[in-house]
Amino acid sequence: MTRAAASRPARERLLAAAGELFYESGIAATSVDAVLARAGVSPATMYAHFAGKDALVAAYLEQRHEVWRRTWDAVLAEREDPVERLLSLFDAVGRYRSHEGNRRGCAFLAAATELPADHPGHRWLEADTHLLVERLRTLASAAGVPDPDDAAATLLLLYDGALDRFARAATTPGLPDDDPLVRARALAATWVDAQLAGRRRT
Amino acid sequence: MTRAAASRPARERLLAAAGELFYESGIAATSVDAVLARAGVSPATMYAHFAGKDALVAAYLEQRHEVWRRTWDAVLAEREDPVERLLSLFDAVGRYRSHEGNRRGCAFLAAATELPADHPGHRWLEADTHLLVERLRTLASAAGVPDPDDAAATLLLLYDGALDRFARAATTPGLPDDDPLVRARALAATWVDAQLAGRRRT
């Protein structure tokens, strides 16, 4: 019984296995063999679907990017208040994490430290940052924040901080257990309120 | 001319080479051979000083931890105002980065995503978090912040966020160029002021 359930197509099983192993153990530390074993796929089949490990890594990152984007879309679709829409970033992270079962930090930031500069997967790291900055800028503008660029930079800082705290908690269990997302969201809300109050006074 | 200047002892050259390569290219992606080549040291010499790659990695992390701690110590020694001492974290990061020439993010968080849970270097990742939390808690208490645990958690979040923005900037150059440390420090200062104002009113 070395094979996984072969009901789903091989490509799908490979991506699922890669998603778990790359995220849990790191990309460089995960061998192709390990992915093959978990997916229950032979080497030749994998190389029929992906040009090599680099291509598999890129597909893994693309998959995460798409799921994350759709998760945020879904949360946004539930919000009407402009400020709530701006702060939806933190709610979307919470939903993404609970849905995907992510215990560690941000897969894209982890990949950024592991991949060489010319790796094909780099495209998705840039796409992640681009999505965050552009969307935050647009939402901040719609919410009436005076300086949308400034708002995007501030919320991105709080977002990164919250995700890194998850990574820290994974290595050092003895930390205070409060939810970094709640903290980051609260700080963001306070900051946005101050910005809007400043605008009203001006 | 494949050898580096052999003036310094081999162990020192190995640590210097490891410090550059592990940080720039990642730990798992850096082979022992690459470290040996840059240090101008033969394999046998390295294994006379370090039990293996894991031990070299642990020594690399210990070295970074010590330098970082001393840098923060030096900045703290220059500050007398309790609030300035609490915020010195961000100034210390700035000095550490300019001194060490770090263009990427936090070496400890990067290592946390790369190293398996039982790696000997894990001790220094915990030491890093422990130093941050304990020191921030003590400094916050001295500054008269009502809830020192809360303050430590908030400043740690801003600290992590700033460091991650550096990692992001390394992968996506098209971002707004402002200094994340300045932003994080400003947010921290505002938060601390609000805490102190709240205490005075209470």
Place this chain on the structure above:
DNA sequence: GTCTATACTCCGATAGAC
């Protein structure tokens, strides 16, 4: 499309001389 078996490179670590 998928498998078994294998080629070949690179890595981490060691043996033994000086």
Place this chain on the structure above:
DNA sequence: GTCTATCGGAGTATAGAC
């Protein structure tokens, strides 16, 4: 303490049959 030379194993990728 330091070197040269090399071993054993793991890793990525391919060949060829079904």
